[in-house]
Amino acid sequence: MTTGVPQGLGAAPGRSSSPSTTRRLAAAGALLAVAAAVVLAVIGLLSDPLRLVATVVLIGIAVAVGWAALVHRGVIRVVAIVVAVLCIVGVVLLFGFGDPLRTVSVFVLVGLALAATRVAMGHDLAPVPADLHRVGPARHGVLLINPRSGDGKAERCGLERHATTCGVRPVVLAPGEDVQELAERAIADGADVIGMAGGDGSQALVADVARRHDVPFVVVPAGTRNHFALDLGLDRDDVPGALAAFGPAVERRVDVAEIGDRLFVNNASLGVYASIVQSAGYREAKVATAARLAPDLLGARRRRVGLRFRGADGKQAAPVDVMLVSNGAYRMEGLTGAGTRPRLDSGELGVVTVAVESAFDATRMLAAGAAGLLHRFHGYRQWSTPELVVDSDEPELEVGVDGEALRLPVPLRFRALPGALRVRLPTTATAAPAALGPAGPAEAVAGLVRVLGGRSPRR
Incomplete structure (x- = not known):
């Protein structure tokens, strides 16, 4: 056996804490592209503020009626879907009647900034396993x-x-x-x-x-x-x-x-998602099954699964719609980063809970996620812990474990095995x-500035 870390795992022998000239130039290019995109966007907004207001209003309505379509059936669902589609068409038309060259330029600059950021940061943000x-x-x-x-x-x-x-x-x-x-x-x-x-x-x-x-x-x-x-x-x-x-x-x-005594490598879900996974026909038609069950699981007359557990502060938590217990914490700060874990050697469980009460809540959650600030949505909680116990008044709970639909007796005892x-x-x-990437826009800009200054993007 020989020690040493391969190039592909981002911990290449001899990796220097001082970025190369190429990476520093890429950092400068990324920052300039971002600045140019922001300037063009601001110019467009100032030249036609009414279009901005109309776009924001239409998007807000589309999200609200989309929520109504999700949690209702019959005529209300049909009307809500029609209104949502019309709002989306309206947003597209507003963009079309604007300055198409400016819009395309903004998207191109953002794309260039993302590509240059990857070059500038390399694999420096990735944690290096100590025992590799x-x-x-x-x-x-x-x-x-x-x-x-x-x-x-x-x-x-x-x-x-x-x-x-x-x-x-x-x-x-x-x-x-x-x-x-x-x-x-x-x-x-x-x-x-x-x-x-x-x-x-x-x-x-x-x-x-x-x-x-x-x-x-x-x-x-x-x-x-x-x-x-x-x-x-x-x-x-x-x-x-x-x-x-x-x-x-x-x-x-x-x-x-x-x-309990069942091992999992990814996560176990409870609440709305677990109920959907348990339903007949889910494997063959996931979207249709979710749409069919959503009114019962998220509507005004829904009956939440009674999950009892202690939150990060050690106190009994409020009712939630979704609970995810994972083998290591997922990156969930923004909607685009959800679903992957930066590391698998933290020695702790990741816990995420979400409570959504209304269409307004759904709008706020989507807006927070799009801005990379999902943690600021008032119905969202995330923390890490080596152990967790989930109880209920029900004798058994529906649980999706690594995608497998199970019914398990309470209390559910979760434990990390480091x-x-x-x-x-x-x-x-x-x-x-x-x-491999920054957690959000703020970390990206700060990392690029550090690389430009000849330092590692890590804090």
Whole structure:
């Protein structure tokens, strides 16, 4: 075994705290592009303030009636949808009757600023795992393959053939087979590295076996979303490429979490989302199912699931509509950053709750998210904790665990398991998307200024 961190993981040997001339020029270009975009936008607004007011009003109405369409049925829903569409058309027309060259210029400048920011900051914002080290190829690697995950993604990319070519023994799950039993059998037969090709639910089951035996685990993103693979820095579009982790690779320890005695690698959801996931037809028609159930789950006559838990201040929390307990905290400051975790080694659970009472609340939440200030929405709470207990008057609660619909007895006991899982990654893996970029506009500008001054974008 040799120590050292590969270039792809953002901690290249010899990475200097002093940015190169190219990166400093990129920082200057990004700041100039942002300034130019702001100036053009301000000029446009001052030259035609009525268009700005009309646009804001139409967007506000569209959000409000959109909420009404979500939480009502029948005539009210139809009328609300028609009004929302008309408002959106109105916004498009207002932009069209303005100065199209100025509008296009603003969008181009913003795009250039984003591209230059990526160059200027590089991977400097990504945390470097302290225990990341190089490892040699697996002697007896085994890959479990769920052929039904991701609508047959493993079969479409010829994963079984690729595994055999790489010297890895593939084990394809037959209908009804227990993936954990197969994993236990593979390790008992001498597997020194075990992998799972499937969705996040399957990944969690095999990861649990690997954790208990302290055997390195390989994630192959052959499911539908593969959030765990995303936050490990894997390319989800290159399924066979993940097999490189069975060869000369890097290894690190990451956290996992438990709800009762069930391990999860991403999150467990309660409340509105969990109820939707439990519903018949969700897998086949997610949007239609959510629209059908929304009036009962979010409407004025809704009956909230009674979740009892203590918030960040240690006091009993107020009722909420959505609760998300995750293996590590998600970046949720802005709507565009939601869904990824900057790190998987914090040793804590991430907890997010949202309470939305009205269309006005929905408007405020969307506006706060668009500005990167979701934490300022009054119905939003986020904190971290090593443990959490959720109780209820109900004997069981609907829970979505890594996308799997479950009903579990209360109280629900969540616990973080710091560094419990050994994960092998290809040397081409990067950091999580949330770790590579700034958390919001303020951090981006401050980071660019530091790079321009010859310093690291990190504070």
